[in-house]
Amino acid sequence: MFISRFRVNTARPGARRLLSSPQAMHAAVMSSFPHLLPSDTPQPDAPRVLWRLDQRARAEVLLYIVSPDRPDLTHLVEQAGWPAVAGPENPGWQTRPYAPLLDRLTAGDRWAFRLTANPVHTIRRKEGEPRKLTAHLTPIHQMGWLLDEERQERLGFRVCEKPADRRLLPEGTTHHKRPHPGDRYELAIRDTRSLSFDKSRGSGGRRDKPVTVVTVTFEGRLEVTDPDALRRALTQGIGRARAYGCGLLTLSPLTQPAQKIP
Template sequence: MYLTQFRLNTARAGARKLLSSPQAMHAAVMSSFPEPPATEGGASSPRVLWRLDRNARSEVRLFLSSPARPDLTHLVEQAGWPAVATPEAPGWKTYDYGTFLARLDKGSTWDFRLTANPVHYARTKKGQKSTKRTAHLVPEYQLQWLLDRQDRGGFRVLEKPPERRHVQHGDEYQCVVREQRNLSFHKRGNDDRVQLLAVTYDGRLEVTDPDALRALLTRGLGKAKAYGCGLMTLAPTPQGS
């Protein structure tokens, strides 16, 4: 497994085109591999996952998890800084993700970031038996969507110390909804418009089942994985925090 990071040059038209269309970004991500990974789409196998982190208006980073090592030369040429790229510093960084995943231990704590598509199934009309997939729009329910999946996902979202909590629901957890964005685009060859809600969570977790968490980190969580949802990444918890 590999984890790749690429910073987009938001001043370029190519970058703005990719950022405006999850469909275009998905195609660019999949073009990073000479051949589509053999495990792509497998329910029990690692797959290609990606996420956009908007840390500032001019700082947008693409994170890419994949079973095969990607080549992002085309993204550097279209949406990066090709003039300063060298063989030693091609414009992106790829890390050995498998070694990191193998070291995950039960009981260890990590800061995490996840962009997901939190949805539920609801009846559109009173008394109607059929249901429709609908996005959770309220942060309270978006957080609960994540909490409902933590046991199966091999992690536990940590709670705040009592003295740091407030009265509103959800504030007892070390997790916040950092951002939510409405994504709307057309699929190729389809006139119907796809509409998705992408929600980004920042928080802190404890590993309860390393194997289950490794599966989540490499297969993704929730729906809309092809369009920038489902990828959770971990970072060391700062000492003393």
């Protein structure tokens, strides 16, 4: 497994086209692997290509890729990077083996994490109608999706709780008479976006209905409960819409002061 980072040159027209369409970005990412064909479907339990865009400032957008094989991002450098300054020593992106991090995961260890996900649930508007998949739209429900005990157990971690003396109220804040998870847990929502884009179908120019994906970027701290399950989450992704930049969980050492979420 490998993890790669590519800084997007937001001034280039090619970059703006990729950033405006998760479908186009997915195609560009998958083109980084010569042996993969567009028709290839990953096996359910196999490591897969995952990607995520992190926007730290208006002109600082980073593309992260986790993949079973080392990628060649030359085409991305040409379309959306700085090709004039790329060279053998600095091709325009960084790739490192992922195994050292995966191998050091141990139950009880704590890490800072970042995850962009597509929190969804099923609803039935009328009796007798089939259940419909829909996105969580409020922060309390989006956090609740990640904090679900069964989901965390399946993913091999639990989100850390804040010490009692750092909570606004002993039982946490309230929201419509319900506990608000944002004051109890080391968890924050950094970004929420609703992406709508066309998905081409076939070569005749026909198009499906526009695809809409609600993405939420979480940051916080977690404790490892099942290292093998967490390794699967890190290499297979979390939740839906993984082809559209969701599902990639990344970890970093806890180097920040205890009172801050990284």
